[in-house]
Amino acid sequence: MSTMRVLVLALVLAASSPALAVRPGEQLPDEAQEARARRLSAELRCLVCQNQSIDDSDASLAVDLRRLVRERILAGDNDQAIRTFLVARYGEFVLLKPRFSLQTLVLWGLPGVALVLGAGAAFRLFRRRRAVAEAGGVDEPDMPATLSTAEQEELDRLLAGKPRG
Amino acid sequence: MIVELGHFVLVLALVVALFQASVPVWGALRRDDVLVRLAPRAAVLQFLLVAASFAALTYAYLGSDFSVLNVFQNSHSLKPAIYKWSGVWGNHEGSMLLWVLILALFGAAVALFSRNLPADILGVTLAVQAMIASAFLAFLLFASNPFIRIPQAPFEGQGLNPVLQDPGLAIHPPLLYLGYVGFSIVFSFAAAALILGRVDAAFARMVRPWTLAAWIALTLGIAMGSYWAYYELGWGGYWFWDPVENASLMPWMTGTALLHCAIVMEKREALKTWTILLAIITFSLSLLGTFLVRSGVLTSVHAFAVDPERGLFILVILIAFIGGSFALFAARARAMEGGGLFAPVSREGALVFNNLFLSVAALAVFIGTLYPLLLEALNGAKISVGAPFFNLTAVPLMIPLFVVIPIGQKLAWKRGDLLGALQRLWWIAAAVLCAVAAGAFALGGGPVLALAGIALGLYLVLGALDDIVERSARSGFSHVFARLSGIPRAVFAMAIAHAGVGVMVIGIAATAFEQEKIVSMQPGETIRLGAFNLTLNGLTTEAGPNYASVGARFSLRNETGVIADLTPAKRTYVGRQMPTSEVARYRYGFSEVYLAMGETSEGNRVDLRAYDKPFVLLIWLGPVLMALGGLLSLSDRRLRVGAPKRAARSPQPQPAA
Numbered sequence A: 001m002s003t004m005r006v007l008v009l010a011l012v013l014a015a016s017s018p019a020l021a022v023r024p025g026e027q028l029p030d031e032a033q034e035a036r037a038r039r040l041s042a043e044l045r046c047l048v049c050q051n052q053s054i055d056d057s058d059a060s061l062a063v064d065l066r067r068l069v070r071e072r073i074l075a076g077d078n079d080q081a082i083r084t085f086l087v088a089r090y091g092e093f094v095l096l097k098p099r100f101s102l103q104t105l106v107l108w109g110l111p112g113v114a115l116v117l118g119a120g121a122a123f124r125l126f127r128r129r130r131a132v133a134e135a136g137g138v139d140e141p142d143m144p145a146t147l148s149t150a151e152q153e154e155l156d157r158l159l160a161g162k163p164r165g
Numbered sequence B: 001m002i003v004e005l006g007h008f009v010l011v012l013a014l015v016v017a018l019f020q021a022s023v024p025v026w027g028a029l030r031r032d033d034v035l036v037r038l039a040p041r042a043a044v045l046q047f048l049l050v051a052a053s054f055a056a057l058t059y060a061y062l063g064s065d066f067s068v069l070n071v072f073q074n075s076h077s078l079k080p081a082i083y084k085w086s087g088v089w090g091n092h093e094g095s096m097l098l099w100v101l102i103l104a105l106f107g108a109a110v111a112l113f114s115r116n117l118p119a120d121i122l123g124v125t126l127a128v129q130a131m132i133a134s135a136f137l138a139f140l141l142f143a144s145n146p147f148i149r150i151p152q153a154p155f156e157g158q159g160l161n162p163v164l165q166d167p168g169l170a171i172h173p174p175l176l177y178l179g180y181v182g183f184s185i186v187f188s189f190a191a192a193a194l195i196l197g198r199v200d201a202a203f204a205r206m207v208r209p210w211t212l213a214a215w216i217a218l219t220l221g222i223a224m225g226s227y228w229a230y231y232e233l234g235w236g237g238y239w240f241w242d243p244v245e246n247a248s249l250m251p252w253m254t255g256t257a258l259l260h261c262a263i264v265m266e267k268r269e270a271l272k273t274w275t276i277l278l279a280i281i282t283f284s285l286s287l288l289g290t291f292l293v294r295s296g297v298l299t300s301v302h303a304f305a306v307d308p309e310r311g312l313f314i315l316v317i318l319i320a321f322i323g324g325s326f327a328l329f330a331a332r333a334r335a336m337e338g339g340g341l342f343a344p345v346s347r348e349g350a351l352v353f354n355n356l357f358l359s360v361a362a363l364a365v366f367i368g369t370l371y372p373l374l375l376e377a378l379n380g381a382k383i384s385v386g387a388p389f390f391n392l393t394a395v396p397l398m399i400p401l402f403v404v405i406p407i408g409q410k411l412a413w414k415r416g417d418l419l420g421a422l423q424r425l426w427w428i429a430a431a432v433l434c435a436v437a438a439g440a441f442a443l444g445g446g447p448v449l450a451l452a453g454i455a456l457g458l459y460l461v462l463g464a465l466d467d468i469v470e471r472s473a474r475s476g477f478s479h480v481f482a483r484l485s486g487i488p489r490a491v492f493a494m495a496i497a498h499a500g501v502g503v504m505v506i507g508i509a510a511t512a513f514e515q516e517k518i519v520s521m522q523p524g525e526t527i528r529l530g531a532f533n534l535t536l537n538g539l540t541t542e543a544g545p546n547y548a549s550v551g552a553r554f555s556l557r558n559e560t561g562v563i564a565d566l567t568p569a570k571r572t573y574v575g576r577q578m579p580t581s582e583v584a585r586y587r588y589g590f591s592e593v594y595l596a597m598g599e600t601s602e603g604n605r606v607d608l609r610a611y612d613k614p615f616v617l618l619i620w621l622g623p624v625l626m627a628l629g630g631l632l633s634l635s636d637r638r639l640r641v642g643a644p645k646r647a648a649r650s651p652q653p654q655p656a657a
Helices: A002-014 A031-041 A059-073 A079-090 A102-136 A150-158 B003-030 B040-060 B069-074 B081-089 B091-112 B119-143 B168-198 B201-232 B243-268 B272-295 B299-305 B307-334 B347-379 B385-394 B394-410 B418-443 B448-472 B480-486 B491-512 B616-635
Strands: B516-519 B526-529 B531-542 B547-558 B561-566 B569-573 B581-583 B584-588 B592-603 B605-613
Touching: A002 A079, A031 A059, A031 A079, A059 A079, A059 A150, A102 B347, A102 B394, B003 B040, B003 B091, B003 B168, B040 B069, B040 B081, B040 B091, B040 B119, B040 B516, B040 B581, B069 B091, B081 B168, B091 B119, B091 B201, B091 B272, B091 B561, B119 B168, B119 B307, B168 B201, B168 B243, B168 B272, B168 B307, B201 B243, B201 B272, B201 B616, B243 B272, B243 B347, B272 B307, B272 B347, B347 B385, B347 B394, B385 B394, B385 B418, B394 B418, B394 B448, B394 B491, B448 B480, B448 B491, B491 B616, B526 B605, B531 B592, B531 B605, B547 B592
Parallel strands: none
Antiparallel strands: B516 B605, B526 B531, B531 B547, B547 B561, B547 B569, B569 B581, B584 B592, B592 B605
């Protein structure tokens, strides 16, 4: 039993750990600098992972990148300089928030354009409807203007307060 | 033998689906009622066949029949029984079979519960549903067959991915698929209405219960998945804007828009074109999600190109259905103009606003998810679009929508009184702002955006509830209870669902107040976490049925003493090298203490990531409330087609409202 336990423990300890992205030893002593590193890390992609930022990932590459970011911060680089540095090394792929460029014009532009076009379409909808209403002078174009005989009888009956029968 | 039977009935199901997809349409065009009326029977038969096939695969999993390739690849004899069940859909082939099962389920449900629909509409709707089913049954049989045998059966299976061995994930896919695939029936109704040229208020009324049912399941499915990610992945995040998540969020957004604009179509016969279009778009996005998740295209365009069979198959299905329905829509769109008139400031106007923002937000998610794929396919450039993009586009689009919800609830149909609505809401807004400002002052400040978020959430909750208060106390307080019971269920449903949005917003905003500690501790050491003290007592090992784990024992103390023993752990599963993390959580109110264990090193030192997460559970309570509102609305009999009316209403005359 006890050999089994030792084996189990050895097995578990041998395997590398998930769950902990930023490890205690990686943190910068200065709180403001560390917060900056975390904020920046959340915008950088772990290149070998599927859609994980280096802040979330346990891959060894993510560990290296986190160290690199902190090194640059200690070296006094500003955020923009660090991003430029990483893009020069790893390409645009490393940025989870793509930079605005000709290549990403549609990406960044489309939601705004769609909002304007959609609002325009809604505005036209109201205008056209009002125009129809003013020209036709009817409130409910689908409804026939007068009641049918059966409807009139039903209405009279209801107004007189008689029960159905 | 059972496995071969399962395979065989799946082929039969395809034959029935092909019959169901063609004969009723032929019958409807020739006005032959006998042929049309075959559709409901075929739908039920098709469901029974697919269900039998699904049962056969389940049987193979429960009996650990490793001569079946699919079982060998995804199961293990030591796995607990619940994961043998859930293992059925924890892999590509099985999940596609579940997909088809739910497709057939919705067809059969419509066949059984909508008998009072006009025969031709019912027939053609079920035929369109069967066209989708035929395509996916063919996909299963030719490209993803779960029943393939291995000539030399191995002794042991390869095991299910340990991350998937969790009760949450056992029920997450069925719920998600109920929603995802449930929108297929709405799509089929829309196609039938277009084919038969009968797009009217009755259509909105017919699809309402099915849209709601699918929407409820999708809401719960997404919330469940998010909650699972929160406690399973080990860093306490709840939404990652991962393409797989986005694939389910897009149909949810357009489905929510559909739910709202179908109300306008039902009550006012307006926005018909848009409602039909949304029905088509919503299911198209479900199909797109299936393609994204199931083709491997997300890993990389290149991975897709290496083994393109499955991906291409789904892509062809996708193009056929989306292209076909849009062509049909374009051909018939002109025939459905008109409808009731309304002013911009009205209930309808507010719902148009809802649709505008939800649709544009869905488009932002769509472009963000697909842009990297499109760009790489176009010129080989590799870019990433992640959380920061969506937080800058889709999230801000939600804010005006949330602000307008309580206002829209107060506006009348046709022409609303904006001033009247705002007058009441001013009080709520002012009260909320004062409360939040006082709270912030007491806490000594806080991030401005988070405070604004909490204020927005409170305003949503109070605004939603105020609707009920106002209706029940409209003319004095003497008849409150009589009035309360007179309020239709749908109004309560709306209030609860909208309050749910507010509850979720509060939960999300409160994450800004969470506390995180990343530390390396040794036994006996104590750290401060929020209002608690956390002490490491030592390490412990445990051997589970199919895993071995090492845990760290912590005591959580407040000023009165120990309130909880928490043991976060790392598990290593038999047959898999990668360990998984088991977090430990302590719940107080809607808040949680959350511990995730990392490396252990010399001298029993433990790396720990510890969080105090105030009000974090509200993030998932909100969607549960939304779903509850949906259920309540579904139970409102007034809103069903042909629901028997009560014989006599209350005898005494009702006071005029």
